[in-house]
Amino acid sequence: MKYTEEHEWLREEDGLIVVGITAHASEQLGDVVFIELPEEGQEITKDDEVCVIESVKAASDILAPLDGEIVEVNTALVEDPGKVNEDPEGEAWFFKMTPSEPGQMDDYMDEAAYKSFIG
Amino acid sequence: MGEETTGKVSEGALHRTPLFDLHNELGAKMVPFAGYEMPVQYPLGVMKEHLHCRARAGLFDVSHMGQVIVRGASDTGASDNGAGAFEALVPQAIVGLPEGRQRYAFFTDEQGGLLDDLMVANRGDHLFVVVNAACKAQDIALMKAGLPGCEVDEITDRALLALQGPEAEAVLATLVPDVAAMRFMDVGVFDSEFGALWISRSGYTGEDGYEISVEEGQAEALARALLAQDAVEPIGLGARDSLRLEGGLCLYGNDIDTSTSPVEAALNWAIQKVRRKDGAREGNFPGAARILDELENGAARKRVGLRPEGRAPMRAGTQLFAADAGGEPVGAVTSGAFGPTLGAPMAMGYVPAELSAPGTRLYGEVRGKRMAVQVAEMPFVPANFKR
Numbered sequence: 178m179k180y181t182e183e184h185e186w187l188r189e190e191d192g193l194i195v196v197g198i199t200a201h202a203s204e205q206l207g208d209v210v211f212i213e214l215p216e217e218g219q220e221i222t223k224d225d226e227v228c229v230i231e232s233v234k235a236a237s238d239i240l241a242p243l244d245g246e247i248v249e250v251n252t253a254l255v256e257d258p259g260k261v262n263e264d265p266e267g268e269a270w271f272f273k274m275t276p277s278e279p280g281q282m283d284d285y286m287d288e289a290a291y292k293s294f295i296g
Numbered sequence: 297m298g299e300e301t302t303g304k305v306s307e308g309a310l311h312r313t314p315l316f317d318l319h320n321e322l323g324a325k326m327v328p329f330a331g332y333e334m335p336v337q338y339p340l341g342v343m344k345e346h347l348h349c350r351a352r353a354g355l356f357d358v359s360h361m362g363q364v365i366v367r368g369a370s371d372t373g374a375s376d377n378g379a380g381a382f383e384a385l386v387p388q389a390i391v392g393l394p395e396g397r398q399r400y401a402f403f404t405d406e407q408g409g410l411l412d413d414l415m416v417a418n419r420g421d422h423l424f425v426v427v428n429a430a431c432k433a434q435d436i437a438l439m440k441a442g443l444p445g446c447e448v449d450e451i452t453d454r455a456l457l458a459l460q461g462p463e464a465e466a467v468l469a470t471l472v473p474d475v476a477a478m479r480f481m482d483v484g485v486f487d488s489e490f491g492a493l494w495i496s497r498s499g500y501t502g503e504d505g506y507e508i509s510v511e512e513g514q515a516e517a518l519a520r521a522l523l524a525q526d527a528v529e530p531i532g533l534g535a536r537d538s539l540r541l542e543g544g545l546c547l548y549g550n551d552i553d554t555s556t557s558p559v560e561a562a563l564n565w566a567i568q569k570v571r572r573k574d575g576a577r578e579g580n581f582p583g584a585a586r587i588l589d590e591l592e593n594g595a596a597r598k599r600v601g602l603r604p605e606g607r608a609p610m611r612a613g614t615q616l617f618a619a620d621a622g623g624e625p626v627g628a629v630t631s632g633a634f635g636p637t638l639g640a641p642m643a644m645g646y647v648p649a650e651l652s653a654p655g656t657r658l659y660g661e662v663r664g665k666r667m668a669v670q671v672a673e674m675p676f677v678p679a680n681f682k683r
Binding site: 207208210211213229231233234236255258259 | 337341342343344534538607608609611633634636641663
C-alpha cells in the first residue's frame with residue numbers, strides 16, 4: 178500500500194492500481210452522501226480531478242495519483258455512498274487504473290510514513 | 297482531496313456557553329459559530345444525530361442565541377408588557393397574543409428587508425424574546441432605540457437548551473411533569489430541581505419538543521439529567537441545519553436577510569390579518585408600504601423548496617437556470633444539503649414568481665454542469681408538532 182498527501186491509498190492488484198481514500202480521510206469528511214466517478218477508459222494525468230465526493234459537510238475532489246487509464250470504477254459507491262464511511266480501505270475502492278508511469282508510485286508514502294503524516 | 301466549500305475559520309476571542317466543558321467531555325468537534333465556540337457534531341456524526349432526533353430525542357445547546365426581556369413603559373400602567381410598542385418593530389400581532397403563548401416574528405427594515413427572525417412570548421407583565429446569535433447585539437440596539445419608555449434587558453445568566461423529537465415530551469416530563477400538557481407554542485415558567493425553567497413547546501427541527509431556558513449554574517446538571525435518559529443523544533449544529541432544512545425553515549443569513557422581504561421569503565403566513573391592509577392595526581411597522589403591497593399583489597421572486605432529480609446536493613450559491621443550456625441565471629440556492637430522513641438531496645432558493653409552482657423544472661449549475669431540479673413543496677419532511 179502507498180499513500181498520498183491527499184489521503185488516497187494505492188494498492189497493486191493483478192497488475193492494476195486500485196485507488197481509494199483512507200479511513201482518516203473518511204472520518205474527516207463525515208458521512209458521505211454523493212460520489213461521482215470517472216468514465217472507464219478515461220485517460221488521466223496526475224493531479225487531474227477525477228472523482229467528486231460530497232459529505233454532509235462539504236464537496237471535495239479526488240485527484241488522479243498517477244498518469245494512466247481508468248479501467249474499472251466501483252459503481253456500487255454511487256448507489257451507496259455510505260460504504261466510504263463503513264469500509265474505506267476495503268470494499269469502498271473508487272477506481273482501478275493502469276499506470277503509464279509506474280515510477281510515480283515511488284513518490285508516495287508507505288504506511289508508517291502516512292501514519293506519521295496524519296499524526 | 298481539495299476542499300471546496302469549507303470557509304476560512306477566523307481566529308479571535310470566542311464566547312463559550314455554560315455547556316462548553318460538557319461538549320468537550322462528550323467528544324464534540326467544536327467550531328466557531330456566530331462568535332461562539334459551538335459543537336458542530338458529536339462522535340455519533342451528523343447523519344446519525346439527525347436520524348436519532350427524528351426517531352427519539354435530541355438535546356441541542358442553543359445558548360448562543362439572545363434571550364431578552366421587554367417590559368412596557370412604567371407610566372402606562374402595570375399591565376403593559378410592551379406588546380403595543382413592540383408592534384412598531386414587527387409586522388406581527390403582538391397585542392392580543394395570549395399570556396402563555398409564543399409567536400414567530402421578524403424585525404423588518406425601512407426597505408421591507410428582514411433584519412432578523414425571532415420568537416416573542418407573552419409572559420404576563422413582560423415579553424420574552426429569543427433572537428439569533430449573530431444578530432443579537434444589533435437586535436438589542438434596535439429594541440432599545442425603537443421601544444421608547446420600555447425596559448429592554450438581555451438575559452446573560454441563563455443557558456438555552458432545545459430538546460427535540462418524538463420522545464421529548466416523555467423525557468422532559470420525568471423532570472417537569474407539567475410540560476406534558478403544553479401545546480405547540482405554549483410557554484411557561486416551571487419550578488424544578490434545576491431552579492426555575494422557562495420552557496416553550498417549540499423548536500426549529502420540525503419535530504415536537506421544547507426550548508428550555510435555565511440558570512447558567514444549573515445548565516450542565518439539567519443537560520446531564522436529560523442525556524442520562526436512553527432516548528436522548530446530544531446533537532450538533534450540523535444536524536440542526538439538516539433538520540431545519542428538511543422542515544423548510546429559514547436560516548437567517550442564508551435564506552433570509554435584509555435583501556429579502558417577508559413575501560419574497562414566503563413568510564406571508566407569519567403576518568396576521570390585523571396588521572395587513574384593512575386590518576385594525578394595519579401597517580405602522582418598518583417597510584410596511586412594500587410589505588403590505590407585496591401581500592396584496594405578490595413579489596417578483598419567491599423562496600421555494602427544490603428537489604434535485606439526481607443525487608448530487610446543490611449547495612448554497614448554486615445558480616439556477618430555466619433551461620439546460622444558455623441563458624442568464626434566474627435565481628440561486630440559499631441552503632442545500634442531503635436530507636438524511638428524506639434520503640435525497642434538498643435545497644431552498646429564490647426563483648421568479650412565474651417559475652415558483654411546485655413541479656417546475658429548473659437546472660442548477662454544479663461543477664459546470666446543469667443538473668435538473670424541481671420546485672417542491674416544503675416542508676420536505678412533515679412536521680410533527682403537538683398542536
